[in-house]
Structures are given as structure tokens and as C-alpha cells.
Amino acid sequence: MSGWADTVLICIVLTSFVLLGSSRLGACIRVVALQGVLLGFLTLAGRQDASSLRAPILALVSTGLKGVVFPWLLFRALRDADVRREVEPFVGYSLSLLIGTAFLAGSLWLAGRLPLPNPTMSPLVVPVALFTMLVGLFLIVSRRKALTQVLGYLVLENAIYAFGVGLVEGTPMVVELGVLLDLFVAVFVMGIAVFHINREFDHIDADQLRTLRDWAG
């Protein structure tokens, strides 16, 4: 059992809990960035072949993108949109934390029942990836601002990335870098979309989007 990978994975779980309990948009963006940096460490901790450059390059690119570029884009969107810097959840923070605990227990239970063909680098990878995925989905549905939905999407992608790092040893680097490029474009476009939603409707509350129907007068 590799101790470093476990520690990093537990830190990822803690960042997810911070996201569930945090009330400030800026803090959420920073925590998602921190999660991206932690994933870079996970890539380094999980590499099998010390001589190959694959893991360091991948870690460097993903850390640079998730730790620097995305926060910058999101902070710019936040500044341009000029909205109240609060998350405004549909589900309260304490309840979110409790639901997160239930997610964690469920993920551990589910991962315990999933037989894996090859032993992974740490037995915690699968439950942590599942848990982070659930937290990402929960953030998307339970928060009002369009920006938090971008954050939820990023958390979801982080989870899938962690899953890939832990399970699939032989993914070609081109594929991983391609996914990161897609992600970059997605966040870029979503930042612009958030700005335009805000300019059109003076807020980025996604729950009022249903009044967009043409015939509503």
C-alpha cells in the first residue's frame, strides 16, 4: 500500500467536503484548483515506471491547467459577471455535509463490492473517485449559480481523471492531453456563457432559466 497516494486521496476527499460546506464562490474556485493540484501529486505518486516521463509531463500539464489556468478563467468570469459572491445553495451547508458523508459511505460500500481485474495503486482510488463524482453531480444540482455548475463539472472531471490514473495504467498520453484540452475549451466557453447569461438577465441563477420559453410573455 503506498502511503503517499492514500494521503493525497484523503486530502482530495477533504477538499470535496470543503466544497460542500463552503459558502463563498471565490473559496470554492480555489478549492477546486487545489483539488486539481492534488491530482497532479496523485499522478506522480501512482506512477509505476520511475524512468518514464509520461507521469511527470501529465502531472505538470494537468496541474498547470487545473491549478492556474482554470482558476484564472473562473475568477475572470466571476469578476465580469459581478455577482454576489455567495453560493446560494438549494440544500443547506450542514445538510450538504451530511449527504456527502452518506455518499462516502455508499462509495466505500460500492467499491468493496466491485471486483477489479488488476490490483490498483491504492485500494482507496475507486471509492474516492466514485465519491468525488457524486459530489460533483450533487454540486451541479444543488447550487443555484451557473458558476458553481462549472465547478461541479470540473469536480466530476477530476473524479474521472483520478479513476483513470488509478486504474488504467496504459492510457496513451495523447488521449489524456486531448481530454485536458477539451476541458480547457469547455471551461473557456462556459466562462463566456456565464458572462453572457449575466449580461442578458442580470444574474447567473440557473433555476430561473426555465422562464426562457419563447411564448412566455
Add this chain to the structure above:
Amino acid sequence: MSGGSVMPLLLALGLAPLLLGVIIRTKAVMAGRVGQPLLQPYHDLRKLMMKGAVYSRTTSWVFRAGPVVGLAAVVVAAALVPFGAPALVSFPGDLLLFVYLLALARFFTVIAALDTGSSFEGMGASREVTFSALAEPALLLGLATIARTTGSLSLSAMLPHVTGAVWAHGAPPLALVAIALLVVFLAENGRIPVDDPATHLELTMIHEVMMLDHGGPDLAFILYGAALKLWLFGALLIGLALPLHSGHLWLDAGARALGMLLLAVLTGLVESCMARLRLVAVPKLLVGAGVLSVLALLLVLRSSP
């Protein structure tokens, strides 16, 4: 039930107010003042003991019983907590007794506060109950994690089992429990992120507001009980965070006493650097501590199915 050393109990009874003195002195030094003497809490207690008690005509026996039962429960709890040596009383499951004795003390403090009929004290009682209802799961689940790690259900048996080897093997769950216990330590004793022990503004305080109508020996009992509680939670935390077991009685106790001193200084530093949280933010902090405990417990349960 097995007998242990009387030393942990004597140390707790004797040194608990000193811990309070160290915290107050640290805050004073951080604020650039000289501060009161380290032994001032003892003098305060002596002064209060020499006074007479005044009772309102609207109160009943509950009001008089509150401080006595509260102090008695905490002293019994002190007999359960090891400190370098096994505690005076220990048996499998005594960690539950420890938690419930503290709950008993709290219950009597709360109903004594309600007995006065003062609206302020009722407010404090309501806050105390709300916050402790959230802090208790964090404490119990944290203790359950340690019990699972060490395979023992007694405080005296499980804390000596937390050795350096246990930390090296499974540090993350223990670190999570230590952080959760630190939050519980601060919350249960009314230290700063949760409650400000220095203020006497009724709208913001929790613990102090419940003893507004107590005076003389009753107040001394309450203050001494609070100091003991501070010592007990500190002893739990230090017992977990200081994996030193040389087998030599005085060396172990001395190292732990030093650890307690450091903890008191740390508490003083926290109080100097942080502002009190808004009341609505306190439950979030306590639920967060509970989540840390749950996470630690799940990790431990998973690694040793």
C-alpha cells in the same frame, strides 16, 4: 474493573486551573500586556469559596443542585482518563461512561440555568444544547475510531496503544480524529472559534451566560468544573497526539504535562489570532468535525474488515 494509579486524577485536580492560567497569560502576552499571574485562577477560586451564596426566591433545589452535580460528574469523569499512567477506574466501555458523565454535567448546568427563569440563561441553555448535540457525535465517533484502531474499549487501555508504530502505519485516520478532537476541545470548553470566554455580552456567549445567577461557592464549583473539563479533553487529545510510552511513569506523565502546556499555549494563540465565528457558522464547524470523525471511522473500518 481494574484499578490503576491515582496520579492522573491528582494531576487533573491539581493542575487544571493552571492550564486556564496559561491560556489567559498567552493571550495577554500576544496582546502586548503583562497579564495576570499564572496562579490567578486558584486565587479566584479561593476568593469565591470564602464568599456566601445568594439564591433567588424563584429558584428551586434544581438551581442549587446544578453546580454540585456538575462538578461531581466531571470529577468522576476525571477518574476515567489516563495520563501517562492508567486511570484510577477503567473497564471495557468506560469511554461511553466518560462521554455520558460530561453530558450529565451539561444537563444539570442547563436545567439549573433554565430554573432561574431568566431569558438570557434560557438562550444560553438552548445554544449549549444545540452545539453539544453536534459536538457529541464527533467526539463519540472519534473515540470509536481509536477503539477500532487499538482494539480496546477502555480509555486507559486504548490510549497507551496509540504508539508511534500505529501512527506510522495508519496516520491519516488518527490525524483526522486529532483534528476533530481539537475542534471538540475548543467547542466543548467554550474557547474562541465557538464562544468567547472573556466577553460578558449576553447576546454572544454560551457557557458564561448560563452561570450569570450563580455566585460564591456555586460559581467556584462551576469554574473549577469547567477547568477540569478543559484538562480532560486536553488529556484525551494529548494522549492521542503524543505517542510516547517509555514505561517510566514520571517521564510519560512529564512529557504529557509538557504537551498540555503546549496545547494551552496553542489555544491561547488560536484565541489571539481568530475572531469568534458567527453563531450560525458554528454548527457548520461542528458538523465538519463530525464529518472528519466519520471519514476516519470509515477508513479504519475499511482497512480492517
